Amino acid sequence: MKMRRLISAIIALLLVVNLSVTAFAAEWYLEDGDITVSAGDSGQTVSQGSSTDVADNAPVIKQRDSAKTTDSTITISTSDNATANVTIQDINISSTGDAIDVGSSSANITLEGDNKIFSESGSALHVSDGDVTITGSGSLKAEIGDNEDNYNDNAKIGSHEDEDMSGKIHITGSATVTTEDDRKDDFYGDGAGIGSGYNGNMSGSITISGNAQVTAGSGWDGAGIGAGESDDDPPKSEMSGTITIGGNAKVTAWSEDSGAGIGAGEDGDVSGTIIIGGSAQVTAGSDDESAGIGSGNYGTITSAGR
Numbered sequence: 001m002k003m004r005r006l007i008s009a010i011i012a013l014l015l016v017v018n019l020s021v022t023a024f025a026a027e028w029y030l031e032d033g034d035i036t037v038s039a040g041d042s043g044q045t046v047s048q049g050s051s052t053d054v055a056d057n058a059p060v061i062k063q064r065d066s067a068k069t070t071d072s073t074i075t076i077s078t079s080d081n082a083t084a085n086v087t088i089q090d091i092n093i094s095s096t097g098d099a100i101d102v103g104s105s106s107a108n109i110t111l112e113g114d115n116k117i118f119s120e121s122g123s124a125l126h127v128s129d130g131d132v133t134i135t136g137s138g139s140l141k142a143e144i145g146d147n148e149d150n151y152n153d154n155a156k157i158g159s160h161e162d163e164d165m166s167g168k169i170h171i172t173g174s175a176t177v178t179t180e181d182d183r184k185d186d187f188y189g190d191g192a193g194i195g196s197g198y199n200g201n202m203s204g205s206i207t208i209s210g211n212a213q214v215t216a217g218s219g220w221d222g223a224g225i226g227a228g229e230s231d232d233d234p235p236k237s238e239m240s241g242t243i244t245i246g247g248n249a250k251v252t253a254w255s256e257d258s259g260a261g262i263g264a265g266e267d268g269d270v271s272g273t274i275i276i277g278g279s280a281q282v283t284a285g286s287d288d289e290s291a292g293i294g295s296g297n298y299g300t301i302t303s304a305g306r
Contacts, residue, residue, distance in 0.1 A: 025058035030072040038077045039084040062089040069094035078105040089113045098122035106131040111138030111175050118143045123154045129166045135173035142179050153198035155191040165196040166203045172210040179216045189219030190229035202227040203240045209247040216253045221266040224253030229265035238269040246278035255286045258297035266296040
């Protein structure tokens with residue numbers, strides 16, 4: 001009888017230990033260095049500095065003092081069809097490369113508080129052929145800038161210059177996402193606010209749903225939401241994917257110059273689909289000679305949205 005009780009106690013202890021490992025959720029501070037979140041068949045881990053491959057299914061990434069910018073970045077790496085789960089809370093990143101790099105991986109990013117991410121020469125949030133969902137009740141302000149040597153032609157949220165955005169970007173929940181530039185007087189990048197960079201196809205999907213509020217502006221000749229400016233010689237970028245705005249979403253999108261508010265950048269065609277439904281409220285425009293919704297200046301539309 002005593003032996004059975006001892007065995008039962010050991011089993012219960014093991015179950016508690018296992019639960020504490022699988023459900024572990026820690027707070028990670030960007031002041032302590034770059035953070036990499038990895039997910040695969042064996043679970044999810046977080047690495048930072050000397051702490052490598054720490055099991056954590058629900059990390060909360062934050063700062064001790066978000067009034068100050070940090071140059072530490074966040075990288076998300078997944079394999080085996082896994083999706084990483086990350087919460088960002090009141091972060092304030094100002095980096096030279098990508099502030100948050102999802103790339104070809106899959107991630108659910110939950111917003112809490114007010115978050116700011118800025119990149120001088122990369123994307124604020126880089127997504128190429130990956131799959132990212134932005135949700136939560138917080139806000140995210142994503143900006144990029146240029147320097148005296150080069151324009152930054154990457155998308156603010158999306159792909160780099162000369163790179164397709166063939167993945168999925170989904171903004172939902174009660175998230176507030178903004179790609180408006182405080183530095184717009186000095187910035188002339190040609191990527192989209194949300195979508196593809198200069199000379200990159202937006203062949204994937206961008207979905208805005210739920211109660212999300214999105215304000216998306218390009219740096220210059222890219223679309224607010226869609227494709228960046230196209231080279232006027234082949235290869236030519238276009239908006240060949242799908243943009244869907246539904247639910248109770250509120251969206252404002254514009255191009256600072258010759259791109260469309262929603263659709264393609266300057267010289268870019270629209271061969272994909274733009275869908276606006278549900279109770280969504282959408283305002284879209286261009287500061288120059290392009291459509292609010294459709295193709296950029298000198299571009300054509302070869303398919304119809306609805």
